[in-house]
Amino acid sequence: MTRLVDRALGPVALLLVVLTVWLGLWVTPPDATQGDIVRLLYLHPALATVGIYFATGLAALASALYLWPRTRAERWDQLAASAVEVGVVFLSLTLVTGSLWGRPAWGVWWTWDARLTSTALLDVLFIGYLALRRVPADPHVRARRCAVLALLAAVDAPIVHFSVQWWNGLHQGATVLSAGFHFKVHGSMLWTLLLSMLAMTLVFAWMVLRRYQIAAREAASDEVELEAALLERRTEGVS
């Protein structure tokens, strides 16, 4: 079952991305007010949702599991690091696609809107996590430091979420659902948006899974190299 998921995840994600591109570029109509630039929105909210909520949530959950003594295991640290690394990709793409949309819609590449700023800060916090991870240290010490930092970075996620309500900036509120859980988008536009959410979620899952597998293999390889070095040293001592 696990192997099936491992093998199927990538092709299914790719198929859904292709479907989203086809629906977004050719099937859905232009927006009444935005025209064709609305097509960027079949990508941007999905990237943002995955980057802000899923990546941050997964990194925080895995980090909490690492810090909790009963569940502490190296795999949680590797999973958190993988989620952050892929999260940086999604958050950066969120900012780039938002900027590309903002230029024709708002007339500027960047504006000091609360949601834009807090998303950029979350991206920088994640980059800081990666910087901390690259500092040479004992693997357990590094894992604990990074777990704490991931939890601290997660504090920014609610700020990003509520920023549009607290600060009333330029950025729109919820894209798909209103506060009363009524759909704000309809027809083929709605289906394309929902499909893009699913597609980006699967792409995220596939990327995290691959990164996690690489991290696990790196750790195993380090272990083997350490064992070999120790054996060599012991042999030297005997001879």
Added chain:
Amino acid sequence: MWRDAVLVAGKDLRIELRSRVLLWQVVPFGVLALVLFALALGPSEAVLRRGAPGLFWLALLLASVLAASRSAGIESDEGTRGTVRLLGLDAGGIFLGKAAALALELCVLGAVLELGLLVLFHVDAARLAASVPLAALAVVALAAVGTLYGALVSGTGVSSTLLPVLVLPALAPVLIAGERGTAAVLAGGGPGRWAVVLAVMAVVYGAVGVVLYGPLEETA
């Protein structure tokens, strides 16, 4: 936990009183930053007055990174952590004590910088005095975040370069809320929801610090 916090705060403040790092290095740096900002803005009184809240908070933020680095540095001296561990002090208490000492130091720094605003930026003295409670709230948030991140990078060997990279994005909400709240008070209004934002940040980071300082202590 509270008794340990008082002990640690007393220890940090005694070290500060003897070493005078705050007086000779952190405060002059903050004042220097304020002077340089004023130079960059030019001599126009209106421009200086309009930029005063933002520049005050920026100077306080930058100087607080130095203060946080110094506070964490006290613990990273050879054998200090081991000795503290042997004393059996509560990790949450250590965090609260260090944060309290840092908050007190930042209050001194903030007071000096507010004097700088009066002299260099020509702000109204009565309105500036009315912004002090907001600044005090922000200082608590700054101290909690600074203590936590200081412990995070302590012992990495690259803490002086890594700390600003990690802590400044985390402190950005304090900068925004502090600047907006101070600007509102200096304009004759109240701090409004910005005081709430700062209070929430102080409580959240304080609580997170009490919980997470323990695991960080174990890494040192």
